[in-house]
Amino acid sequence: MMKLYYSPGACSLASHIALEESGAEYETQRVSFKGNEQRSAQYLMINPKGRVPVLVTDRGILTESPVILGYVAQAFPQAKLADNDDRFAFADMQAFNVFLTSTVHVAFTHVFRPTRFADGDDAAAAMRAKAGESIDDYFSLIEAKLADDRPYVHGDGYTVSDPYLLVFSRWLDRSNLGPVEKFPLVAAHRRRLEDRAAVRTVLERERVSV
Amino acid sequence: MMKLYYSPGACSLASHIALEESGAEYETQRVSFKGNEQRSAQYLMINPKGRVPVLVTDRGILTESPVILGYVAQAFPQAKLADNDDRFAFADMQAFNVFLTSTVHVAFTHVFRPTRFADGDDAAAAMRAKAGESIDDYFSLIEAKLADDRPYVHGDGYTVSDPYLLVFSRWLDRSNLGPVEKFPLVAAHRRRLEDRAAVRTVLERERVSV
Numbered sequence: 575m576m577k578l579y580y581s582p583g584a585c586s587l588a589s590h591i592a593l594e595e596s597g598a599e600y601e602t603q604r605v606s607f608k609g610n611e612q613r614s615a616q617y618l619m620i621n622p623k624g625r626v627p628v629l630v631t632d633r634g635i636l637t638e639s640p641v642i643l644g645y646v647a648q649a650f651p652q653a654k655l656a657d658n659d660d661r662f663a664f665a666d667m668q669a670f671n672v673f674l675t676s677t678v679h680v681a682f683t684h685v686f687r688p689t690r691f692a693d694g695d696d697a698a699a700a701m702r703a704k705a706g707e708s709i710d711d712y713f714s715l716i717e718a719k720l721a722d723d724r725p726y727v728h729g730d731g732y733t734v735s736d737p738y739l740l741v742f743s744r745w746l747d748r749s750n751l752g753p754v755e756k757f758p759l760v761a762a763h764r765r766r767l768e769d770r771a772a773v774r775t776v777l778e779r780e781r782v783s784v
Numbered sequence: 785m786m787k788l789y790y791s792p793g794a795c796s797l798a799s800h801i802a803l804e805e806s807g808a809e810y811e812t813q814r815v816s817f818k819g820n821e822q823r824s825a826q827y828l829m830i831n832p833k834g835r836v837p838v839l840v841t842d843r844g845i846l847t848e849s850p851v852i853l854g855y856v857a858q859a860f861p862q863a864k865l866a867d868n869d870d871r872f873a874f875a876d877m878q879a880f881n882v883f884l885t886s887t888v889h890v891a892f893t894h895v896f897r898p899t900r901f902a903d904g905d906d907a908a909a910a911m912r913a914k915a916g917e918s919i920d921d922y923f924s925l926i927e928a929k930l931a932d933d934r935p936y937v938h939g940d941g942y943t944v945s946d947p948y949l950l951v952f953s954r955w956l957d958r959s960n961l962g963p964v965e966k967f968p969l970v971a972a973h974r975r976r977l978e979d980r981a982a983v984r985t986v987l988e989r990e991r992v993s994v
Contacts, residue, residue, distance in 0.1 A: 638882035662843040672848035692910035700902035
């Protein structure tokens with residue numbers, strides 16, 4: 575059985591939701607960031623990068639949110655979590671997911687964990703200021719993508735990009751860079767996601783507020 | 785015909801090499817970072833994110849290095865640029881590529897373009913110091929992955945992860961965080977790559993030193 579290592583409310587939330595929606599049998603293991611458990615010797619044996627999510631499969635482990643999301647979508651095609659039969663559409667979806675990973679997530683990390691990028695309070699303040707501007711720019715791009723009455727990131731069809739965007743629309747509020755209502759279509763997307771049964775199940779399991 | 789937008793020596797080098805090795809017909813368009821061309825109105829029409837690489841296909845554009853690399857490998861399977869028939873192996877390859885994008889590349893950006901993350905000389909110096917430590921840690925992980933006489937990142941078989949790693953082993957020297965010989969297996973991997981005909985062709989086309 576597959577096993578997901580996650581930390582409550584972290585970016586692993588997206589993989590957790592994708593697994594719940596896939597219909598797969600899986601189990602979960604919570605990793606406490608507050609206890610710095612992701613840097614423990616035991617966890618580094620599983621993932622030397624010291625990060626979540628990790629998906630343990632019968633072939634070995636997979637890391638990085640876009641990879642786990644794409645893998646789950648392809649391994650459980652009946653759940654229709656991606657346009658699996660169209661190589662271009664799948665790649666285009668992954669381009670959005672990699673943008674969230676390499677650009678949006680990274681900007682938030684400067685707010686939540688500035689010491690990953692520089693020591694000192696002055697540097698942290700300077701990075702937080704710039705991250706706020708960048709995050710506004712990035713959500714403006716996402717807002718434009720959601721225009722034209724698209725219910726989901728890639729149009730009419732739900733994909734794994736949707737729970738992944740949910741991670742960051744929730745972080746907007748958590749970081750005090752929001753409220754998410756600054757971006758009305760992103761806010762509507764968030765409400766649409768939080769109405770899904772699988773999303774509510776996972777948020778309750780992670781015990782983070784809905 | 786496909787068209788690649790690249791900037792000399794930037795991370796787009798990997799996509800450029802993959803295309804050259806794929807056997808595909810393609811053309812290239814240079815984007816000058818020195819002229820800030822990637823922020824021009826004309827370029828933002830192509831890629832609103834203002835970054836390279838961009839691959840123009842007959843279906844539309846693709847962005848983000850791991851996505852373009854994976855797409856080229858799958859679209860031209862006869863070139864054997866990935867383990868296309870093994871979903872887990874392909875995902876594992878992409879996990880390495882996404883790690884390079886989201887973590888290694890981001891660390892180098894703090895060195896080369898600190899103003900993306902904070903304004904001010906003090907913040908830049910603090911970020912550069914931390915990035916140096918992080919880059920050492922990341923290359924130590926990569927060095928460990930190359931152990932056991934593996935000629936390529938994923939073992940005996942060349943994949944698109946190899947030219948992507950080459951981008952960053954070259955940046956080690958360019959950033960003065962090297963020399964790359966601090967990591968002997970990474971250095972040997974770099975030499976092995978720079979001996980490939982396609983790699984030499986692309987380095988010459990980009991007119992960056994070999």
